[in-house]
Amino acid sequence: MQQNKPVVLFDIDYTLFNRDIFLESLFDSIGSLFKIDKKAMAQIGQTAYKETVNEFNRFKPKEFSLKVAKALGRIRGLRKIEDIAMAKYNRPESLYEETLETISEVSRIAVIGIFSKGHKQFQVNKVRKFKHLLHVDHVYMGVDKYKTLPKIIDKYKQTKLYLIDDLLDILYLAKKLKNDIVTIWVKRGIYAASQELIPGFKPDAIITNISDIVSIIKNN
Numbered sequence: 028m029q030q031n032k033p034v035v036l037f038d039i040d041y042t043l044f045n046r047d048i049f050l051e052s053l054f055d056s057i058g059s060l061f062k063i064d065k066k067a068m069a070q071i072g073q074t075a076y077k078e079t080v081n082e083f084n085r086f087k088p089k090e091f092s093l094k095v096a097k098a099l100g101r102i103r104g105l106r107k108i109e110d111i112a113m114a115k116y117n118r119p120e121s122l123y124e125e126t127l128e129t130i131s132e133v134s135r136i137a138v139i140g141i142f143s144k145g146h147k148q149f150q151v152n153k154v155r156k157f158k159h160l161l162h163v164d165h166v167y168m169g170v171d172k173y174k175t176l177p178k179i180i181d182k183y184k185q186t187k188l189y190l191i192d193d194l195l196d197i198l199y200l201a202k203k204l205k206n207d208i209v210t211i212w213v214k215r216g217i218y219a220a221s222q223e224l225i226p227g228f229k230p231d232a233i234i235t236n237i238s239d240i241v242s243i244i245k246n247n
Contacts, residue, residue, distance in 0.1 A: 032138050033187035033244065034165055036179075039143040041193040041216025042237065043130075044153045049121035050076060056111045061101060071098045085146035088112035119153050125238040130157045132241045140165025142179065142190065144172050172197055180204040189247075191240065193218055199228045209247055213237060 040046045050072065058068030075094035079087055092108040101108070133139055139161055143150050147169030154161070167179060172194075180188075180201060189209045190201050198210040212230040232243050 032136070033189060034140055034183060035133055035137045035189040035191065035240070035244065036140045036142040036165065036167075037130075037237075038192040038194070038197075038213070039141065039150055039153055039168075040145065041218070042191055042213045043122060043126045044119070045121045045123055045216075047217065049115070049119050052121065053112065053115045056115070057095060057108055060107060060111065061099060061104065063099065071095060074098070086116070086149060087146075088116045116149060117152055118155075119149075122153070122156065123237070125236055127157060129238050129240060130160055133244065134160045136241075136244055137189070138162050138165060140167070142167045142170070142172065142192075145169060173200065176200055177204055180208070183208075189240075189244065191237065195222045195225060195228075195230070198230050199225045202228065209243070211240060211243065 037043055051069070054068050054072035055065065057063070057072065058065055063071075072095060075091050075098060076086065078094055079091045083090060089109055089112070092105060092112045096102050096105040096108050130139060141150070141154065141161060145168070150168040151158070167175060176197070181204075184205065187207075187209075188205065189211060190198060191211045191213060192198055193213045193216050195212055198212055201208050202210055209232070210230045211232045211234060213235070214233055215235050232239070234240070234243075
């Protein structure tokens with residue numbers, strides 16, 4: 028750890044990476060291949076995606092592809108669907124537009140890490156464009172965030188720590204474990220409107236664009 032520098036742990040989905048745009052692109056590519064109506068393809072794709080994640084607790088391209096092929100009645104086209112899904116999986120292109128510049132700026136004043144749930148390799152693929160700016164000792168991918176958080180917080184008990192996430196309850200738990208942690212809620216994505224405020228807890232900052240993080244760190 029670089030001496031005297033704070034550590035900033037970023038979530039990935041809906042913080043750095045727009046999962047909605049990723050899925051839209053995936054569904055559009057499959058729909059275009061088979062000339063399927065965009066709205067119909069989106070419904071089929073969303074169902075297949077949710078079923079895959081619920082069944083395997085992560086996105087598995089081949090399982091997703093099979094569900095889509097069956098729903099479309101295109102089993103003979105399974106290999107083509109798999110090719111599209113694997114290409115999107117290996118090179119996802121859906122970072123928020125401010126992500127790269129923000130990560131670069133934050134890297135000058137803090138040590139950057141990742142704290143995210145999901146399939147580890149997929150999460151690595153999502154951040155490949157700025158992987159060189161991440162510090163391997165502060166990257167936690169594919170973890171059960173609720174189970175792992177106490178151990179991670181304990182690791183940074185002597186360090187100025189920032190936690191940036193779109194999930195309010197993760198920030199709440201972190202604050203309970205480390206009172207001086209700086210919690211930053213990225214209020215966007217599919218959970219933004221549905222999360223209820225937690226009585227007695229307010230994040231240290233609420234943002235809708237992570238570019239605001241630079242000034243928060245500098246002024247904290």
